[in-house]
Amino acid sequence: MKKKTRTRLLVITACLLLFGLFLRGNPDEIIPFGLVIGGAALIIYGVKNRRQGGQPTVLPIMTKEKEAHYLESGMTEKEIEFFRETMNQTKKQILQLQENINQNAKLKAIDLRHxxxxxxxxxFKELVKDPQKLHFANHFLYTHLPNMVDLTDKFIEINGHEIKTKETYEKIEESSQIIDQMAALIAKDYQQFVADDLEDLDVELSIAKQSLKRDNSL
Incomplete structure (x- = not known):
């Protein structure tokens, strides 16, 4: 049973109990009894929420080399923890995206195109190499990649329906177009992230060419 359904049943049960007490003609007991029911409902709901969503993220063991790398980058312990949690989640999303793409020919075609x-x-590798640049990948980390995973999850689910209507095929086509656009954005995220490196390379190539030209003239 889903969490929302359980919550509704709990609220409905409390309301029925209060209504039954009112019909029995004990108005003095309604308020205290209602507080007991309401309090119990909140406690049960809170405990269930903690059990379902309060599990701490288990991170892989950090090697001494990585720890030294992060510290050399000027990161604090809190920054290192945040970075590792972010990258751990990102790695899971990339693996899920890879799994989704491998399940469908149309998704494979989109992946090949972009x-x-x-x-x-x-x-991901560039961020691990230079963790201080994490904020430059905000769109990729928190919008484009998560949306891409969600879209391909839904695409796989809808495409797996045994019986497809005209509306189903229309949704599949619409989804594939949006996925294609999102894939292009992810490719753009990478290009923008390494743009400075490419500019530095252009400068180095230009200097090298001038040096070669000068040497050849001599």
């Missing part, structure tokens, strides 16, 4: 997975993995 190099979505390669761009995602490459951006």
């Amino acid at each position: 190099d979505t997975l390669r761009a995602s993995k490459a951006l």
